[in-house]
Amino acid sequence: MDFILIIGLGSIGERHLENLIYLGYSNIIIVSKSGNIPSKFSKFVVYQDCQKAITENSISHGFICTPTSNHLEDLTILLENNVSKIYVEKPISHTLSYLDDIGSLAGKCKRLVVGYDLHFDPGLLKIKELLNKNQLGKVFSINATVGQFLPDWRPNQDYLKGMSAKIDKGGGVLLDLVHEFDYLRWLVGKPKNIACIFQNNPSLAIETEDVADVLIHFEGNASGTIHLDYHQKKLVRNCMLTCEKGTIFWDLTKSEVKIIRYDQEDELFSYVGFERNQRYIDSVRAFLDDSKYDNRLTSFDEALVSLKMVVAAKESSISKQFIALN
Template sequence: MKALVLGHGSIGKRHARVLSEQLGLEVEVVTRASECAYPHYSTLIEAGHLERFDYFVIATETNRHYQNLFDLNAAVTDRIILVEKPLFFRKSDFTNVRNRIFVGYNLRFHPALAKAHELLQGKKVFAVNVQVGEYLPWWRPGTDYRICYSAKRNEGGGVVFDISHEIDYIQWLFGAMEKLVSLTERLSNLEIDSDDYSSVIGWTERKIAVNLSMDYLSMLPVRSMLARASDASVLLDLEHGLLTSCDENRIKQTWDFSVLERDYTYREMHRAVLERQGGEACTLQQGLEVMRTIQNIYASNLKDEWHEA
């Protein structure tokens, strides 16, 4: 099986390595970079006959995703295309789909989140608190945070786009966001022009209350979810790979997934897409639903609509 990876930044390199070294695919790359360990081309046109590839991974800057996907979908038929998250830079319709398209929300394949999904199946959930935060200058060792796309609003940066994993898994577990309001701003003195903080409250279509906080600010990294159901509470700590539940009889259980190989979630996502008809991978429609929610977060920003206490 042959794969073509578009983009060779840090995430593109990871996709290429996982597909080549761990899944045994023949990998080629589209990149403007002069140094690349794989056969590579500067443009899709230079890559030649695209029908010779079975699998395409779009790992370019977020603001290029739509055009990349449009071009691939027009050029090939009945192939598999994975687009890195978030799907697009802004909410866009995507029709006339000729291929099977998925979105790279690999966090769905973390065993702790998968176990939480299992535990919450069929339960009446009342409310969910989700928090994710990490100090942006520490994200990519050896890279100046000021020049990465996260710092640049016009390249698809900003905490809402960058950490949209949480939006995806909230909607995967609890249903699409139906109503919401947010406070989304650049609060810090980080040298960026994108938002570094977002607090969102709302309801899902299943009438589950959601409180979501995302930031580039926390020097104590956090990635957690607390779900309260009628007969149990479930606490997910992805930063430390732990999952804890406590039921109405005060019976407490803890699962430890802290020893997890670095590429596990990426490899399992690719396997689901290539070997299991997608499995739990994020579909195009679900990716578009995340984009709708992102748009609503920005549209509902409360920064100019405070009620005086």
């Protein structure tokens, strides 16, 4: 029997495991370095060593759900052992180092995707549809904002000990909230130049940046901004696109998209009642569907662009200059 391997059983690993069970899968093996897993998953075989799990079993699919700083190490193990279908949680890594080695191995992989589940959000899909149909003409600018109070992210965990607070774990708002970099690329196209200012304020007592503001120039000449922070007491996540024939405003917290056209009545697209977890279910279902490739999935090469954007943004803040992306 072929097995699905889940590496890491933190919050995202547990979510994927529960969704796989919901979708009817039971041929699952878990890798957890601590070896301690919730009792509700006691029926599954658990390994503490990834290589041993692969050596002793036939693995068809791998889910990498470890801290960001471990992604490339875990991905290398899966690729070297010819696991043909791999789902890596976003972002790919916290560094561009060692990616050349990954690239040479990845060619053998039948399906290698990165978990940008916002591609499965009905609001962003609505915007993607509008842009694909060119209903509002050329995009002049795109402005994204996201913020949430870090201590509230995972109420059952001390945020000071979590990945977000640690530089060596790949934490900080730029990597934690990399979704914004990815979906701007997805909607508008490849970035050309990037500038950034980030802050590390003492109020949260963390090592990583807690506020960042980014300016992007895209190849199609559109401009973009991203604001990210760990301080909003209520989740804020929205995006505004200023276009030739109108404006699009997406608000995730309200589950709605407003379309304001110059020559027509305003349109409201509401998807109130859509559960956040459905994005994860849909992305896992699409990944596991061997009959076709779902264009909502994010390829490794596409995800590499958003990682390069973050690395360039950090470099820009330190050097105080625009960084060219090529």
